[in-house]
Structure formats: C-alpha cells, structure tokens
Amino acid sequence: MNFExxxxxxxxxxDFPLPADVHPAATYEA
Amino acid sequence: MTxxxxxxxxxxRIREANPQYNCFTDLTQERAYREAEEIDRRRARGEKLGxxxxxxxxxxxxxDVTGVVTLAGSKINRDNPPATxxxxxxxxxxxAGAVLVGACNMEEYAYGFTTExxxxxxxxxxxxxxxxxxxxxxxxxxxxxxxxxxxxLGSDTNGSIRVPAGLCGIFGLKPTYxxxxxxxxxxxxxxxxxxxxxxxxxxxLAACYDAMQGHDAEDxxxxxxxxxxxSDVLGVAxxxxxxxxxxxxxxxxxxxxxxxxxxxxxxxxxxxxxxxEVPEFARARAAALLITFAExxxxxxxxxxxxxxxxxxxxxxxxxxxxxxxxxxxLFAQRFRAWYRDAWRKLFETVDVVVAAATAFPAQxxxxxxxxxxDRELPLRPAYGFFSAPFSFxxxxxxxxxIRPRGPLPLGVQLIAPAWREDLAFRVAAYLEREGATSV
Numbered sequence: 001m002n003f004e005x006x007x008x009x010x011x012x013x014x015d016f017p018l019p020a021d022v023h024p025a026a027t028y029e030a
Numbered sequence: 031m032t033x034x035x036x037x038x039x040x041x042x043r044i045r046e047a048n049p050q051y052n053c054f055t056d057l058t059q060e061r062a063y064r065e066a067e068e069i070d071r072r073r074a075r076g077e078k079l080g081x082x083x084x085x086x087x088x089x090x091x092x093x094d095v096t097g098v099v100t101l102a103g104s105k106i107n108r109d110n111p112p113a114t115x116x117x118x119x120x121x122x123x124x125x126a127g128a129v130l131v132g133a134c135n136m137e138e139y140a141y142g143f144t145t146e147x148x149x150x151x152x153x154x155x156x157x158x159x160x161x162x163x164x165x166x167x168x169x170x171x172x173x174x175x176x177x178x179x180x181x182x183l184g185s186d187t188n189g190s191i192r193v194p195a196g197l198c199g200i201f202g203l204k205p206t207y208x209x210x211x212x213x214x215x216x217x218x219x220x221x222x223x224x225x226x227x228x229x230x231x232x233x234x235l236a237a238c239y240d241a242m243q244g245h246d247a248e249d250x251x252x253x254x255x256x257x258x259x260x261s262d263v264l265g266v267a268x269x270x271x272x273x274x275x276x277x278x279x280x281x282x283x284x285x286x287x288x289x290x291x292x293x294x295x296x297x298x299x300x301x302x303x304x305x306x307e308v309p310e311f312a313r314a315r316a317a318a319l320l321i322t323f324a325e326x327x328x329x330x331x332x333x334x335x336x337x338x339x340x341x342x343x344x345x346x347x348x349x350x351x352x353x354x355x356x357x358x359x360x361l362f363a364q365r366f367r368a369w370y371r372d373a374w375r376k377l378f379e380t381v382d383v384v385v386a387a388a389t390a391f392p393a394q395x396x397x398x399x400x401x402x403x404x405d406r407e408l409p410l411r412p413a414y415g416f417f418s419a420p421f422s423f424x425x426x427x428x429x430x431x432x433i434r435p436r437g438p439l440p441l442g443v444q445l446i447a448p449a450w451r452e453d454l455a456f457r458v459a460a461y462l463e464r465e466g467a468t469s470v
Contacts, residue, residue, distance in 0.1 A: 002347045002348055002350070002351030002352075003351040003354055005351075005412075006319075006320065006323055006351055006352070006354075006355060006359075009316040009319055009320055010316070010320060010359040010362075012312065012313060012316050013313050013316040013317050013320065013359075013362065013363060013366060014359070014362050016310070016313055016366065018362070018365055018366060018369055019369070022365050022366075022368050022369045023365065023368065024361060024364035024365045024367070024368055029207075029208075029371070029425070
C-alpha cells in the first residue's frame, strides 16, 4: 500500500515537463 | 517569581495535566532545579541575565539533552547511550537563561502527523482529548497548549511544527532552511529537516527564535549569516507588506468549511483582497514526499536490516516502502525542487507574505484512518500535511498562527515569507494577535 502510494505520487510528479537544464545541484538552498 | 518558583509551577502543571495528554517521555527535574537556582543566585548578585532567564521549556525527544537517551520516539534508540552534549539550540537556550524541564512525545523518528506512537502512546489534544494533537511534534505542541510550559521545541520536515501548532491552537515557527542548526537533532530527512519553536504568543515565539540563531559549522546546512532577530520589529506597522491569499491548483477544493472560515477571518483582519496562484502545489507535495521516503529509509537502512521487528508497525511500513524508491524518482524530485524554488522566487517579486491554511481540516479523533473532503474519501494521516509540505520543500520561513475559532476546535494559518525574511511573517503574526484575530 505504501509503495503503491509512492508510485502514484511519482506518476503525478513526473508528468511535469521539467526543462532539461534544471539540475539538482542547488537543491538544499532556500 | 523566582526561576525556582517558575520551575515549581511548571512541574506542578505537568503532574496535573500530563497524565491526561501524554506529552512528556522524560522529565529533567534535577537539571531544571540546578539551572533555576543558578539563575536565582545570579539575579541576587545583580548580574545581567539572558532574555529567557528562568523560562521553563521542553524539547521534542529527538533533541540531544546531556544525560538523556535521545529516543526520537523509537524503541530502537532506547539502547543508545545517553547524550554527552546538548544539541546546539539547547545550548543556545541555556545561554539565554531558559530552563529545560523535559523531553516530549513524538511520532517514531518524526514520521507522521498524528503522534499516535506505538511505544509511548498517543499524545492527546488539550482542546479535545479524544482527538490528535497533530504531529510529529505533538508532545511539544500539546505541552504548550496545555500550559505546562510557555515554549517548546519541535522539528518540521513536511509540517511537523505547523500541523500540531494549528491543531492545538498555538503559534509555531518553521524558519528558513539553514537558519537554525540541527546539530544534535536526530535526523529524519536531512535535506528537509528544520528545528523550530512553539509558543502561546508571538513575543515568546520570537524571543525563543532569536535566542537560537547563529551559525554552526557542525550542521552542514547552517548558513553563515549574522543573527537577524525579530523581537524588536514585532510592533512595526505592516502597511508596506504586500500580503496575498494562496489559491489554485487543487488547493481550494481540499479546504474544509472550517479551514475556509479561518482563512476568511485572517484575510478580513489583514484586509487582503489579492490572491496568488500557488504553482504546482500537488507536485511540490509529491516531490517532498518522495524525497522524504527515500532519504528517511536510507538513514534507517541498518536498523531495517537488523531490527525490523522493533519499529512501530505503521512507521516500519513507510520505511520499507521508501527503501524501494528508484533513483530516477528521487533525482526528478530534487530537480523539481530547484525549479520550484525559482518559480517561488519570481512569485515573491510581487508579494511579501502568502497566507495559506496550515491544515485542510481541524484535529480528528485518534485512531481514525480516513477523511471525507468534498466528496472524496482520503487517507487521513497524510492529508494533515497537504498544505505544509510544499513550503518546507521550498525551505522558506513560515509562522503558523492560531485563528480565533468559530467552532470548538482551533485551526491555524501559515504566513509564508521569502527565504531569510522571518521578520515579515512575524510582523504579520503580531498584527493578527494585536487585532484579536488569534486565540490561544
């Protein structure tokens, strides 16, 4: 059940057309 | 009152109320009286005392306290030796004269929103003991709401300060990510964890926050910025602050009538007529949760392999599921975080403080599994964090304010400001308090 929830969240998130030049490098900066 | 008398009063109140609400897992009586008597001696000698001299406070039991085992709500951590040093912010509060009286109940490893702890029991909401106090910092919030201590510390990863503050009807602060050191705070999701305070009024919240500021090289996230205290700006007029209500992207349709009412009262008091479209609210929450699942499980991997039976059953399922998150999901979520932060930086060019619900609905009865919101039956526990997770994901500061309830149960609103601008959120919170829109 918990993993199914994760998969549903991932599906909803990864539909987003994120530009290719967005990198995770600055992730932890507010 | 002397510091000793204040500590006496705090322990009297704890003895009276804690059996009903189950806020504390440890009391630090010997330390508290030692600290209080030292303050009274210094006061008698005419020495200058710190801004929190003699003020009793409590911490969520994931903060290191010298001589106390840092439980982090777990059975597993009971086997650890007691901490040999106080957490950075506990040392800061000690230097300001605050007196530690104990450590508070929480969700196991801070993983949840209801403080229904399998090992230590549920914390009950002082406004209605049949209901949750919220979580994961439920013990800290309820201890303040029940008047056992005037201030306490919690931690907030996806809403664990803002949710219980709202549900218990008190003030809470999630500061900017990197503002307050997490050294000596048992980690849950290091890229999202924040330390922060609870209080029954804005001045106490500000005083506690101010006392804890300062760079700490032992927390890799701690930023080298000078302290930016807010206590002195609470009375500054808010006329120049551009305030807007959050709207859009499924946000409105999830609000209960009670949460809509709380927002309306805040908006009327602040004379806010502007709304801002919150970008990608649902995806921000999804990304925050995927990062949470993966990072939290990674930190627990050793215990998951050797002591899986010792977890709270609800928490164990979450950790095990998180261990299966593919790297692709995690990296996408982290990239989305960078995009989302930039989108909000643009939004903050046109507005200074955004007002949003702290939770979509008031505290529900303990043990309940689902909630019906606008004809949709949803799992209850994660639903408490609908509106808080996107802002810890952003890392921006948020003050949660308890709005004077029309019904029997309190509800909070979030005052969301740009990174490093806690002062703006505090000024708006102080205005709401002065105008009588809040209730504790």
